[in-house]
Amino acid sequence: xxxxxxxxxxxxxxxxxxxxxxxxxxxxxxxxxxxxxxxxxxxxxxxxxxxxxxxxxxxxxxxxxxxxxxxxxxxxxxxxxxxxxxxxxxxxxxxxxxxxxxxxxxxxxxxxxxxxxxxxxxxxxxxxxxxxxxxxxxxxxxxxxxxxxxxxxxxxxxxxxxxxxxxxxxxxxxxxxxxxxxxxxxxxxxxxxxxxxxxxxxxxxxxxxxxxxxxxxxxxxxxxxxxxxxxxxxxxxxxxxxxxxxxxxxxxxxxxxxxxxxxxxxxxxxxxxxxxxxxxxxxxxxxxxxxxxxxxxxxxxxxxxxxxxxxxxxxxxxxxxxxxxxxxxxxxxxxxxxxxxxxxxxxxxxxxxxxxxxxxxxxxxxxxxxxxxxxxxxxxxxxxxxxxxxxxxxxxxxxxxxxxxxxxxxxxxxxxxxxxxxxxxxxxxxxxxxxxxxxxxxxxxxxxxxxxxxxxxxxxxxxxxxxxxxxxxxxxxxxxxxxxxxxxxxxxxxxxxxxxxxxxxxxxxxxxxxxxxxxxxxxxxxxxxxxxxxxxxxxxxxxxxxxxxxxxxxxxxxxxxxxxxxxxxxxxxxxxxxxxxxxxxxxxxxxxxxxxxxxxxxxxxxxxxxxxxxxxxxxx
Amino acid sequence: xxxxxxxxxxxxxxxxxxxxxxxxxxxxxxxxxxxxxxxxxxxxxxxxxxxxxxxxxxxxxxxxxxxxxxxxxxxxxxxxxxxxxxxxxxxxxxxxxxxxxxxxxxxxxxxxxxxxxxxxxxxxxxxxxxxxxxxxxxxxxxxxxxxxxxxxxxxxxxxxxxxxxxxxxxxxxxxxxxxxxxxxxxxxxxxxxxxxxxxxxxxxxxxxxxxxxxxxxxxxxxxxxxxxxxxxxxxxxxxxxxxxxxxxxxxxxxxxxxxxxxxxxxxxxxxxxxxxxxxxxxxxxxxxxxxxxxxxxxxxxxxxxxxxxxxxxxxxxxxxxxxxxxxxxxxxxxxxxxxx
Numbered sequence: 014x015x016x017x018x019x020x021x022x023x024x025x026x027x028x029x030x031x032x033x034x035x036x037x038x039x040x041x042x043x044x045x046x047x048x049x050x051x052x053x054x055x056x057x058x059x060x061x062x063x064x065x066x067x068x069x070x071x072x073x074x075x076x077x078x079x080x081x082x083x084x085x086x087x088x089x090x091x092x093x094x095x096x097x098x099x100x101x102x103x104x105x106x107x108x109x110x111x112x113x114x115x116x117x118x119x120x121x122x123x124x125x126x127x128x129x130x131x132x133x134x135x136x137x138x139x140x141x142x143x144x145x146x147x148x149x150x151x152x153x154x155x156x157x158x159x160x161x162x163x164x165x166x167x168x169x170x171x172x173x174x175x176x177x178x179x180x181x182x183x184x185x186x187x188x189x190x191x192x193x194x195x196x197x198x199x200x201x202x203x204x205x206x207x208x209x210x211x212x213x214x215x216x217x218x219x220x221x222x223x224x225x226x227x228x229x230x231x232x233x234x235x236x237x238x239x240x241x242x243x244x245x246x247x248x249x250x251x252x253x254x255x256x257x258x259x260x261x262x263x264x265x266x267x268x269x270x271x272x273x274x275x276x277x278x279x280x281x282x283x284x285x286x287x288x289x290x291x292x293x294x295x296x297x298x299x300x301x302x303x304x305x306x307x308x309x310x311x312x313x314x315x316x317x318x319x320x321x322x323x324x325x326x327x328x329x330x331x332x333x334x335x336x337x338x339x340x341x342x343x344x345x346x347x348x349x350x351x352x353x354x355x356x357x358x359x360x361x362x363x364x365x366x367x368x369x370x371x372x373x374x375x376x377x378x379x380x381x382x383x384x385x386x387x388x389x390x391x392x393x394x395x396x397x398x399x400x401x402x403x404x405x406x407x408x409x410x411x412x413x414x415x416x417x418x419x420x421x422x423x424x425x426x427x428x429x430x431x432x433x434x435x436x437x438x439x440x441x442x443x444x445x446x447x448x449x450x451x452x453x454x455x456x457x458x459x460x461x462x463x464x465x466x467x468x469x470x471x472x473x474x475x476x477x478x479x480x481x482x483x484x485x486x487x488x489x490x491x492x493x494x495x496x497x498x499x500x501x502x503x504x505x506x507x508x509x510x511x512x513x514x515x516x517x518x519x520x521x522x523x524x525x526x527x528x529x530x531x532x533x534x535x536x537x538x539x540x541x542x543x544x545x546x547x548x549x550x551x552x553x554x555x556x557x558x559x560x561x562x563x564x565x566x567x568x569x570x571x572x573x574x575x576x577x578x579x580x581x582x583x584x585x586x587x588x589x590x591x592x593x594x595x596x597x598x599x600x601x602x603x604x605x606x607x608x609x610x611x612x613x614x615x616x617x618x619x620x621x622x623x624x625x626x627x628x629x630x631x632x633x
Numbered sequence: 634x635x636x637x638x639x640x641x642x643x644x645x646x647x648x649x650x651x652x653x654x655x656x657x658x659x660x661x662x663x664x665x666x667x668x669x670x671x672x673x674x675x676x677x678x679x680x681x682x683x684x685x686x687x688x689x690x691x692x693x694x695x696x697x698x699x700x701x702x703x704x705x706x707x708x709x710x711x712x713x714x715x716x717x718x719x720x721x722x723x724x725x726x727x728x729x730x731x732x733x734x735x736x737x738x739x740x741x742x743x744x745x746x747x748x749x750x751x752x753x754x755x756x757x758x759x760x761x762x763x764x765x766x767x768x769x770x771x772x773x774x775x776x777x778x779x780x781x782x783x784x785x786x787x788x789x790x791x792x793x794x795x796x797x798x799x800x801x802x803x804x805x806x807x808x809x810x811x812x813x814x815x816x817x818x819x820x821x822x823x824x825x826x827x828x829x830x831x832x833x834x835x836x837x838x839x840x841x842x843x844x845x846x847x848x849x850x851x852x853x854x855x856x857x858x859x860x861x862x863x864x865x866x867x868x869x870x871x872x873x874x875x876x877x878x879x880x881x882x883x884x885x886x887x888x889x890x891x892x893x894x895x896x897x898x899x900x901x902x903x904x905x906x907x908x909x910x911x912x913x914x915x916x917x918x919x920x921x922x923x924x925x926x927x928x929x930x931x932x933x934x935x936x937x938x939x940x941x942x943x944x945x946x947x948x949x950x951x952x953x954x955x956x957x958x959x960x961x962x963x964x965x966x967x968x969x970x971x972x973x
Contacts, residue, residue: 093963095963095964095965096963096964096965097964097965098965123964123965127964130960130963130964131960131964134960134963135956135960138956138959138960139956211963212959212963215959215962215963216955216959218962219958219959219962219963222962223958227819227820228819228820228821228822229814229817229819230814230817230819230821230822230846230848230855230856231819231821235848235850235851356850357850357851360821360849360850361821361850364820364821365820372953372955372958375954375955375958376955376958376959378955379955379956379959487965525851525853613853613855613856614856
């Protein structure tokens with residue numbers, strides 16, 4: 014299929030965007046391209062992690078990729094000893110995260126790792142349900158310990174108890190040790206995140222490949238529908254909104270929710286009546302945990318959760334109330350969905366010869382057994398835990414503002430987590446001294462400089478990949494989660510050749526159907542207000558919590574994401590055609606362009622450019 | 634030599650077994666009635682809507698060849714004439730028919746010679762029918778057909794051609810359907826090629842047909858591509874012959890059949906596979922039967938096993954537990970092969 018060896022841009026030839034000079038100082042050197050490894054790094058494929066980090070990394074948020082750099086890769090390399098894979102490397106280019114998988118091709122090394130891997134992985138598969146039940150307990154406990162962590166401003170003077178109890182250490186010392194526990198908590202959750210994920214994706218991928226071997230035309234979406242759970246935790250936040258909308262209509266307070274006013278105005282109005290207060294109580298009751306639901310991927314502090322910003326859930330509530338009043342039944346038809354899932358599976362199974370059907374059945378059964386972990390870990394880790402984690406960082410930011418070292422709570426996100434140690438130490442020193450120190454000037458100036466650099470980096474368009482692609486990509490996480498395979502790479506290469514001027518581009522077909530409409534390019538959740546009914550959403554990543562959007566759009570196109578990304582799952586739920594992992598959608602499409610989105614083939618066609626008169630109608 | 638114990642059509646004298654009823658043609662009659670007749674017989678027994686027809690057997694062809702291939706004997710004329718009259722009596726009018734070779738080798742899976750034999754569309758009246766049957770016989774003895782067969786190593790003893798005389802459907806659209814993907818062997822897809830008018834435009838590769846790939850599980854159109862239908866073969870207004878008409882620009886690029894028709898074909902594929910087994914190549918038409926003012930309907934005209942060799946994935950190992958398959962995959966083996 015490939016003629017010769019084509020490659021992407023050399024990662025060592027990337028220019029710094031104007032105004033972003035010095036960006037390297039915001040990130041650790043070990044995550045940057047450097048001369049020592051130049052010859053090696055130039056020969057590898059580096060793909061942009063659009064899915065988790067569509068924007069330039071904030072130094073504090075780098076905790077997330079750095080955690081999985083350690084936890085996921087330890088599982089691959091040292092725990093499971095995957096015979097053909099080593100860790101996935103990270104590099105930061107102009108503030109954006111690039112990833113590169115590593116394969117083992119030395120037969121001796123593969124043979125040496127294989128028995129270790131088989132014994133260990135088999136243990137997990139054979140005890141899956143028990144291990145998963147224990148996993149839920151560990152994850153929940155980790156979240157509870159994170160919730161219990163408090164960062165409070167240093168008092169004017171040490172409390173009397175320190176003396177009366179003869180503690181010896183002070184609240185400033187506590188601040189440092191609490192911060193340490195806080196980081197350890199995040200690191201611990203990162204291990205749980207990847208404890209079962211490799212194996213679960215492996216089970217799914219095996220079933221997917223089996224299906225594609227027998228049914229080359231089967232779409233990833235159909236395989237996902239056979240495997241995916243019907244009543245999984247990831248749907249709960251939206252289900253709670255639907256239920257609350259129905260309750261509001263029952264209680265006669267739907268009008269307040271429909272008003273479209275700001276959430277605090279709506280709440281104020283509801284407070285005025287007994288029924289309204291009743292509804293607000295019911296809202297409070299579901300917030301923990303269901304509103305710990307990020308509007309992004311859970312990897313960036315700037316994407317707030319519902320618990321922090323009620324606008325997205327209230328916008329959805331307004332829409333749901335209208336639908337309840339129209340007489341729509343908003344509850345998900347679980348029985349019908351289950352029946353549909355079984356019908357699809359039986360349909361494919363019945364087309365197979367007996368021996369193949371037996372394998373199909375056993376692979377499907379095991380995929381379904383492991384899949385609740387894939388779906389549910391997303392809520393526990395990325396939504397619930399990470400949302401709390403970022404809010405605790407803000408709490409700590411407020412401590413540093415109170416200590417006089419930073420200007421705003423959010424300044425902390427411009428500091429790497431280990432720099433925060435230094436700042437905390439200097440805050441402790443300032444508190445100890447009781448006189449001005451240079452710290453108050455140094456860190457403020459540094460944050461201001463980094464804010465300028467970060468906004469310059471935001472204007473840069475990161476290419477989907479750099480370096481030299483390998484012959485094939487088979488590593489399960491890369492294939493299943495990131496949607497990177499030989500086809501993706503060919504598409505990106507083709508797009509690079511055409512400078513994105515082509516009138517069509519491809520991606521992964523993640524939700525079936527074909528739709529035409531006007532494009533709305535949305536990069537931030539705040540821009541969703543501009544979206545009109547019937548438009549096609551073009552975004553870096555369709556986050557599931559943009560639920561209100563899915564009821565109004567006719568199709569979704571995302572730069573990142575794979576078939577099992579959060580985006581794909583929700584698009585299928587809403588029955589929208591969706592194409593993911595285009596790499597370039599938000600760069601080549603402009604709001605107002607007329608698009609055709611083919612969720613069966615993954616092809617997105619720009620039918621007409623915004624502002625260009627129609628040259629000829631295109632047949633449907 | 635195979636013996637023939639087939640039921641003759643009502644009203645036809647069982648004279649030397651020259652003519653038999655299509656529904657009585659079973660697979661073991663391949664050598665007497667040819668593959669098309671066997672396929673049609675199966676369609677009829679499966680209760681499908683098929684235009685009425687009768688079969689002129691290989692015995693008639695052999696006697697014709699033995700006589701020096703000069704003229705039809707009175708017994709042949711009588712038997713074929715009675716077969717045609719019986720069809721006309723069913724309709725209460727003189728009907729227009731298609732006259733097609735039904736070769737004993739044509740539909741075998743070893744050698745797909747589809748299109749190598751003769752088809753005449755639009756014979757009306759006993760005289761034309763007799764003439765076209767004779768033309769089919771003459772085509773069968775032509776040298777290029779013989780050499781084609783020799784190249785495929787088909788025994789001369791299997792030679793012989795039957796002829797099907799079948800009522801012509803006044804087709805608005807027609808084409809072929811494969812009940813699994815002919816190239817990939819994907820059983821979840823049916824593939825339909827369709828164009829305006831009689832199916833010969835599609836079967837003979839004369840135009841670029843519309844293409845539909847339909848997922849039989851979701852019942853959705855998986856892929857479709859409008860063809861370029863430059864012309865169509867239609868019955869003349871008097872219904873007695875077929876002429877070729879240009880297709881105007883607008884219709885050329887429009888779909889030749891509707892989504893409802895596609896779904897009807899999907900249903901037909903399921904019924905046919907249930908009765909006849911997997912992997913079928915079906916000729917179909919949507920239209921009215923000639924000479925009658927009947928309702929438009931979907932007709933199956935022909936069915937045969939798909940003759941191309943589809944790629945199949947390597948057989949799975951049913952003795953391995955799911956865990957072993959998955960561990961093998963994670964250990965870096967390519968699916969199904971055990972190799973890296």
